[in-house]
Amino acid sequence: MNIGGNNGQISGLGIDIDRKQTLFIADSSNHRIIEVKKGATASEIQINRNNRHYYQDSNQLYSPVDVVVDDRNDGLIICNRGHRKVVQWSRQNSQVLQTIISNIQCYGLALNDNGYIYVVDDEKHEVRKWKLGEHQEQGILVAGGNGQGASLNQFYQPRFIFIDDDDESIYVSDYGNHRVMKWIRGAREGIVVAGGQGQGRYLSQLSNPNGIFVDDLETVYIADTGNNRIVRWLKDANEGEILLNENNQLSSPFDLLFDDENNLILNNQNHHRIQKFSIIQ
Helix, strand or coil: CEEECCCCCCCEEEEEECCCCCEEEEEHHHCEEEEECCCCCCCEEEECCCCCCCCCCCCCCCCEEEEEEEHHHCEEEEEEHHHCEEEEEEHHHCCCEEEEEECCCEEEEEECCCCEEEEEECCCCEEEEEECCCCCCCCEEEEECCCECCCCCCECCEEEEEEECCCCEEEEEEHHHCEEEEECCCCCCCEEEEECCCECCCCCCECCEEEEEECCCCCEEEEEHHHCEEEEECCCCCCCEEEECHHHCCCCEEEEEECCCCEEEEEEHHHCEEEEEECCC
């Protein structure tokens, strides 16, 4: 897969994939969601086909940062960051963006099997969860919430999130602290599972991490954006392993995931394209 290119038609951030292996891209700079069906070499604009009034019309997307597939409701959940809200979009009512969380500086999103949407708030340096379909003004705090900082109970500009559905542990890329944190359900502080040794290029370090993916062995795959590389950290490892870097023409990789054939799909942000790589896991 190689969607987009240096002509800049895609300026994506967060990505997600559904059961049919259709890929969705939060094309932030172009204020839209793009859909790429399995096996396709071209993309389709799914939301915001006419975005001329995106900054005025709250029923349009304005700088969407992340998108997650909502299979239960046959739609998507989107961090509509420019309008400071999380919205829900359904294929059954494709002209409407329903606000489900208001007044939040959202970034990364994740949806678990129990119907909870987890939202990273990088302004408040915390993660909260809301039950879809229920009214909860503030949500439930699950990580951070102790202000900006580098202590184990804090974040500094958290970005993306991954949920372990077996035990509801969450993994968060702590962008400003150059680390990835794991928060066990109910914990009052997190555990550093990657980085945490300051910003740098050594194998023990990260530089402004963004997208993360965790496999069944608790191996963490990281878009190490500032170092222009993809790295993976085995459980309890003291340093990571470089999987892809500038030699693979990476420039600011931003988000990543694995498809049903264990191919790594990533958003190669500065090259304005989505790429697929075969990785031995």
